[in-house]
Amino acid sequence: MRLPAAGQETTVISGIVQDGQGNPLPGASVTVMNTVNGTLTDSLGAFRITVPAMESYKIDIQHIGFKKLTRTIAQKDIRKGSITFTLLDDQTQLSEVQVMGQSETQQAKLQPIKAEVINTKAVQQQPSSLVELMNRSAGIRIRQTGGLGSNSGLMMNGFQDRAIKNFRDGIPLDYLGAGYNISLVPVNMLERVEVYKGVLPTALGADALGGAVNMVTKKSLYRYAEASYEIASFNTHRASLNALYSDTTRHFFVGADAFLNRSDNNYKVDVTVTDQETAARTPATVRLFHNQFTNYYTEGYAGLTNLSWVDELRVGVTWFHINRQNQYGASMSQPFGASVSRQHSVIPTLRYRKKFGRLGIDQFLTASNIHTAQVDTARGTYDWYGRFIPSPSRLGEISMQGSLSDIKFSYFTSRTHLSYQAAENHLVEFNVVSTNIGRTGTDPMGLTLPGTGQDILSLPAKYYKIIGAAGVQSVFLNGKLTNNLIAKFFHYNTSTINVDMYGTALGEHRSTSENSFGIAEAVKFALTGNTFLRFSAEAATRLPEQDEMFGDGNFHRSNFLLTPEKSTNINLGFRTEKRNAYSLEVNTFYRITKDLILKVPIDFLFTQNQNVENVKGLGLEADLTVSLNRWLRANGNFTYQDFRLFNTQNRQTEKARLRNTPYFFANLGLNSTLNHIGNNGKIHLYYFFTFVREYYLNYVPKNLEPDGFLGLWGKAKFDAPNIIPNQGLHSAGFTYHPGGEHFSIGFQAKNFLNARIYDNFRIQNAGRSLHLKLNYTLK
Incomplete structure (x- = not known):
């Protein structure tokens, strides 16, 4: 503008x-x-x-x-x-109009606080997952521990996992457990995804260091129904259904969203097989045989809008169920053939929004119980060919004592956001998020207290957190300068039985609490109508999450000794664009963090969050989109980040790169749209390439890194098992609309060169896969 x-x-x-x-x-x-x-x-x-x-x-x-x-x-x-x-009704108007103003997606890209906006509406007909869309963006990597439904963590600008918070329509996602996350939700459900890097807006108000992901659901005032179905390799099926009804006065609405994810995930992997008689270890390529994942999700909602006492009152109920076969643990060192994990819940929600003149109120409440279970009762082990080897001395295949756990996590979450337009150019905001979590459970085969033999899951664990934020957004110089000043308060307290890194109950009932403050500043200065500079700085605190301290009842161990991580973050960015021609964005960032919370494998089965005392580094990312002509567009981006340990008092780890963290990755994309195909049809063609430079599963002395410029080429000077190698992934596909926008057919060949792809903790992902997706929309 x-x-x-x-x-x-x-x-x-x-x-x-x-x-x-x-x-x-x-x-x-x-x-x-x-x-x-x-x-x-x-x-x-x-x-x-x-x-x-x-x-x-x-x-x-x-x-x-x-x-x-x-x-x-x-x-x-x-x-x-x-x-x-x-405006007068026009029943004959076309379903598309040319919008000259800025959409919400465009506005989000132009805010002082840096946001990578992923427009999911533009690609909802493609058989692409949200993970793939985000991995094509500058500065972002989603790491998964396997195929569809596997654990996933976001890495962004040097931070990872829970240091980057996940939201849905501005509400922290913890209350939905594992039922709704970036690896499961279909792109059809979303309007866009906002990825905030560094400083967060006051309205989100979370204790994040590296930023946040806000999944914005579709908004509509009209009646519509939309369905999609995807079938793919490895017996993969993904389906979604969205429907909304509003009355003619548009004061009442009712709707439902549902999706299904199911896959055998039986792709081929390279493993080391141990001979049961000779103990000889030999490499082999095998097909995964116990890796099936099924997830059901349904949400019904209804509400009132545009009345004198409410802008929106929305009541919802969500049900989800997850069933996961466990093929391996923290690494692919040992296979499993019988263990399963489950999770389910019914979750009610309430949201009230109203603007009283200059004052705006947005209140969200939810209370729920999330049930998780793990079954590990096979009296023996499996090899990579699916053969069972009985062992009467064992009670489980994952561990000698086995597991039959049933754990209940109780959640109560309240989020209150107040905004006040103090003057034409000054907006004041307050945001408070409080979370109260309790854990109880049983496991007749699990850990017990020394001396008494009492099941430790039968003793309640408690976790309470409150995050408060207050901010002022001001506009100066006739709109050229926008400034956000934000102050935050953090408090948490927790108590539970302490368990060491090997899962042994120590018999100590421990409690801890902490208060902390933070401050952030974000400035945007417009050089021209289409060119601007962005700067932000923050002194931030990130509190340990309950699952990082208590474990997840599955393959993630507890660590009650975790301490909050504190970080100073600086971001500087430049953006320019010419409509329908090009856009260029360049960003740099610097981080220095104390007690960074990092998820690491503690053996070949389990992971645990641990504090890394001192980490600092800087990075650079750039993103360029060019319209080569009226039917062909190209996009490319790269990210380089150099985060290293310091003051370690250890010659081997001093100045070593942060373990298990990619330091260079890049993307290239080509998109073409051909209109007037057949009877008013059109076809959209696309190709994507992703490259990730080799990185290291553990800490590597700096003198053993490649000699090439910034480590971008050359070979590391040590053996391969600790190296996650260079990776290049090619994908291509098309979307065909036979006539109009109501129906589409999408096809995509992912990793069509069948490259070996490794991800978090060097776990191998699927090779080549073919995907077909059908979409139908009724408005």
Whole structure:
């Protein structure tokens, strides 16, 4: 959006857009003709546009399902205050209109706080997962421990896992357990994904160091139903269904979202097989045989909108169930053939939103119980060929004592967000998130207290956390300068039975608590209407999460000795673009962190979160998109980050790279759209390439790293087992619309060169796979 030159007189045009019955129309496009100024109406149908001072203005307003309105207004009309614009129904209007203002996705890209915005709507017909979409973005890597449904963790700008918080529509995702996350949710369910790097907006207000992922669900005022079904290699099936009904007054709505993920995940991997008679170890390529994953998710919701006492009141109920076969633990050193893990829950939610003049309120509440179970009762072990070897002395295959655990996690989460428009250019926000978690359970085969023999899961563990944030967003210099100043308060306390890193109960009932403060500053300065600089800095604290301290009842061990990690983060970025031609974004970042919480394998079966005392480093990322012609677009990005240990008092680890963390990765993409295929059809073609430079499973002395510039080429000077090798992944596909936008057919060949792909903890992922996806939308 072009901004008036400094010192130039401006006028603020404000108004309300409504339908013929007087109901507000959120999302209407409002454009001031003969300028590049435009915007979208908010949830109350209101808008404000700052434009150069003129005697009169021609206003163009468009909204899907309504006739276009063009109206000329004079300065005297503007001085009277807010102007009302009424749009008339147009049943014959096409399903697409050209929006001259900025969509919410475009607006998110332009905020002072750095956000990588992934537009899932643009690719929802592709058989692509959210993990793949995010891995194509600069600065982001999603690491998984296997195929569909495996544990996944986000790595971004040097931080990883729980240092990067996950949200859904601004609400922390912990309350949904493992039922809804970036590896499971279909892209069809989402409007976009906002990935914040470094400083978080006040409205999110979490204790994150490296940033956050906010999954924004679809918003619509209209009745619609949408279904998709994907079938793929390894007996993979993914289905989704979204439906919404609203009455003609648009004061009442009811809807449902559901999805299914199922896969045998029986792809081939390279392993080392141990002969049971001779104990000889030989390499082999085998097919996984006990790696099936099934996940069901359903959410029903209903509510009221646009009434005098509420903008939106939404009540929802979510049910999910997960069944996971366990093929291996923290590494592929030992196979399993019978162990399974399960999780299920029913979760009610309530959300209330209302704007009272300058004051806005957004309140969210949920209370739930999430049940997890692990079954490990095979009296023997399996080899990589699926053969069972009985062992009467064993009670389980994963561990000698086995497991039959049933654990209940109780959650209560409250999120309160208040906003106040103190002046035209100053917005004040407050955000408080409190989380209360309890854990109880049983395991007749599990750990017991020394002396008494009492099941340690029968003793309650408690975890409470509250994060408060207060911020002021101010606009200066006729919109050229935007400033966000945010202060945060962190508190947590927890208590449980202490268990050591090997899973042995120590018999100590321990408790801990801590208070801390943080401060952040984010500035955006517009050089031109399409070019700007961004700067942010933060002194942040990240509290240990309950699963990091208590374990997950599966392959992740507890560590009650974890301490909060503290970090100083600095980010500097530049962005420029020319509509329909190119966009370029370059960002640099610096981090220095004390007691970084890192998930590490403690043996070939289990992982555990541990503190890394001192880590610092810097990084650079760049992203370029170019329209080569009207039907072909290209995108490329790369990320380099150099994070190392310091002050370790150990010659071997001093200045070593942070373990299990990629330090260079890059992406290349080509997209082409061909219209007028057949009877009003079109086809979208695409190709993607991803490269990840070799990195190291454990700490490696700096003098053993490759000699090439920044370590980007050459070979490491040690043996291969500790190296996660260079990886290059090629994928290509198409989406075909036979006629109109209602139905589409998508096909994709992933990793079509069948390269060996390794991920978190050097666990091998699938080779070549073929995917077919059908989408149908009824509006």
